[in-house]
Amino acid sequence: MNHLFSDSLISIDLSDAPVSKGHIIVSPVRDVKNLIDLSDDEISTLFFGASYSATALFELIGAHGTNIFLTEGNSKLELNVVARKENDGLNMLWNPTELSSSDMDGIFNKLKDTVDKLIWERDNPEEAKKAKEVISVKKEEIVEEKGKKNILFNIFNRKP
Amino acid sequence: MVTQEELEKMSPEEISALQKQNCIFCKIISGEIPSKKIFEDDKVVAILDIRPATKGHILILPKEHYPILPLVPPDVFKRLFIQTKFLSNVLKKTLLCSSVSLFIANGAVAGQQSPHFLFHLIPREKNDGLTFLDLPVNSEFVSFQKDIASSLKNNLEIMMKNHVKREGKKLIPEVKLSEEERREKVFAIIEENKDARALLRKSPVEFKKLISENDDLKNIFLGVDLEKLSEKLNELPEEEIQKPKPEVFLGSDPLEQKNRVFKYFDEKPKAKELLMDDVVRFKELLSSRPDIQEIFKDIDIDKLSEKLNEVKK
Numbered sequence: 145m146n147h148l149f150s151d152s153l154i155s156i157d158l159s160d161a162p163v164s165k166g167h168i169i170v171s172p173v174r175d176v177k178n179l180i181d182l183s184d185d186e187i188s189t190l191f192f193g194a195s196y197s198a199t200a201l202f203e204l205i206g207a208h209g210t211n212i213f214l215t216e217g218n219s220k221l222e223l224n225v226v227a228r229k230e231n232d233g234l235n236m237l238w239n240p241t242e243l244s245s246s247d248m249d250g251i252f253n254k255l256k257d258t259v260d261k262l263i264w265e266r267d268n269p270e271e272a273k274k275a276k277e278v279i280s281v282k283k284e285e286i287v288e289e290k291g292k293k294n295i296l297f298n299i300f301n302r303k304p
Numbered sequence: 305m306v307t308q309e310e311l312e313k314m315s316p317e318e319i320s321a322l323q324k325q326n327c328i329f330c331k332i333i334s335g336e337i338p339s340k341k342i343f344e345d346d347k348v349v350a351i352l353d354i355r356p357a358t359k360g361h362i363l364i365l366p367k368e369h370y371p372i373l374p375l376v377p378p379d380v381f382k383r384l385f386i387q388t389k390f391l392s393n394v395l396k397k398t399l400l401c402s403s404v405s406l407f408i409a410n411g412a413v414a415g416q417q418s419p420h421f422l423f424h425l426i427p428r429e430k431n432d433g434l435t436f437l438d439l440p441v442n443s444e445f446v447s448f449q450k451d452i453a454s455s456l457k458n459n460l461e462i463m464m465k466n467h468v469k470r471e472g473k474k475l476i477p478e479v480k481l482s483e484e485e486r487r488e489k490v491f492a493i494i495e496e497n498k499d500a501r502a503l504l505r506k507s508p509v510e511f512k513k514l515i516s517e518n519d520d521l522k523n524i525f526l527g528v529d530l531e532k533l534s535e536k537l538n539e540l541p542e543e544e545i546q547k548p549k550p551e552v553f554l555g556s557d558p559l560e561q562k563n564r565v566f567k568y569f570d571e572k573p574k575a576k577e578l579l580m581d582d583v584v585r586f587k588e589l590l591s592s593r594p595d596i597q598e599i600f601k602d603i604d605i606d607k608l609s610e611k612l613n614e615v616k617k
C-alpha cells in the first residue's frame with residue numbers, strides 16, 4: 145500500500161485493491177475491530193482523516209463526489225474513501241426492505257428502550273452497578289432453584 | 305417558488321439559506337414533519353430510515369443544516385462520530401446483529417439525496433444479502449493510484465498538521481505498540497507510581513484528565529478501560545501491589561532503561577545476537593566502546609542475555 149500519512153492514532157494509505165481512480169483507506173493504528181472499541185479521540189481523528197482525504201481527492205483529481213464507508217468484521221476496521229465521477233459505473237444503492245408500520249413501531253420501541261437504558265447506566269454508574277449485582281444474584285438463585293427441582297425430579301423418576 | 309433566473313442571481317449564502325428553508329430534514333428535526341427519533345442531544349439526531357436497507361437502519365444527522373461533511377464545524381463533527389459509537393452499540397445490543405456498516409455519500413454523483421448532511425448506520429448479519437458495498441476491484445487503477453500518491457501525501461500532511469494545530473495539540477508520530485507491550489507499560493506505570501495509583505483507585509475520570517495532559521501517557525493508555533482498571537485495582541489491597549524486585553534493569557527508571565536498550569537492539573540487531581550467543585565477547589565490546597557503555601549502564605548483562613535467550617526459546 146502507498147503510505148500517505150500516519151500519527152499516533154490513524155494511518156492513511158492508498159488502497160492496493162482500488163474500486164475507483166482515487167481509493168484511500170483510513171484506519172486506526174491500534175488493532176480495533178468494532179466502532180465501540182475506539183476512543184473518542186480515535187474515532188473523531190479517523191473521520192477527520194477521511195473527510196480531509198475526500199477533500200484532497202476533490203481538489204487533486206477533480207472528483208465529483210466521494211463515498212466514505214466501512215463494515216465491521218473479523219479484521220481491523222478500515223474506512224474506505226472512494227472518489228466518484230459521473231458514469232463511473234459504481235452502484236452503491238440498495239433495495240429497501242419493505243416493513244409494515246407495526247414492524248417499524250416494534251423496532252423503534254426496542255431501540256428507544258435500549259437508548260434510554262444505556263443513557264441511564266452512563267449517568268448513574270453506581271445504581272447501574274448495584275442493579276447488575278442484584279440481577280446476577282437473582283440469576284444464581286434461579287439456577288440453584290432449578291438444580292433443587294432437578295434433584296427431586298431425579299429421585300421421583302429413579303428407576304428400580 | 306424561486307425561478308431559475310432568480311436562483312442564478314443568488315449568492316452561495318442565499319442559496320444555502322433557501323435550501324435550509326425547504327429542507328425536509330430540518331422540518332423533521334424541528335418536529336414539523338413526524339419521524340421515529342430514537343436519539344437526540346443538543347447537536348445530533350438519529351432517526352429510523354423509512355426505506356431501510358435492513359431492519360433497524362438509522363440515519364444520523366447534525367441538528368443544524370450543513371449541506372456536506374467538510375462544512376460541519378469541528379465540535380459538531382466530533383459529537384456526530386462519538387455518538388455513532390454509542391448508536392452502533394445500541395443497534396448491536398437491541399438487534400443482536402454481528403456488525404454494522406456506515407455509509408456516507410458526499411455529492412449527488414455519490415448518491416447524496418438530501419441537502420442536509422447525514423449518514424447511514426446499517427445493522428448487518430452474515431449472508432444478509434446486502435451487497436452494495438462489495439464493489440468490484442479494478443487492477444487497472446493501481447498505476448493511477450501510484451501517480452497521485454506523492455501529491456496526495458503532501459496535501460494530507462498539510463491538512464492533518466493544520467487540523468492538529470487548530471485542535472491545540474501536537475502531532476505525535478505513530479508508535480507501534482502491541483497490546484502486550486501496552487499492557488506491560490500500563491502495569492509498570494501503575495506499579496511504580498503511588499500517586500497515579502491512588503488517583504486511579506479514587507476516580508478514573510480524574511485520572512483520565514491527568515493523562516490527557518501528557519501525550520505519551522495518552523498514547524500508552526489508549527483504549528484502556530480505566531473504569532474497569534480502577535475497579536480491579538480496588539479489589540487488591542495496597543500492600544499486595546509491590547514493586548517487582550529489579551533483576552535486569554537496576555537503575556532508578558527501569559522502564560526508560562528497557563526502552564533505551566531495545567531501541568539500540570532495533571538499530572543494531574547484530575549486537576543483540578552477540579549478547580545472546582557470547583556474553584564474554586559482548587562485555588569485551590562494551591569495555592572498548594564508552595558510547596555503548598552509557599546505554600547499558602546499571603544493567604545486569606548476564607541476566608539480560610539469559611532473559612533474551614529464554615524469550616527466544
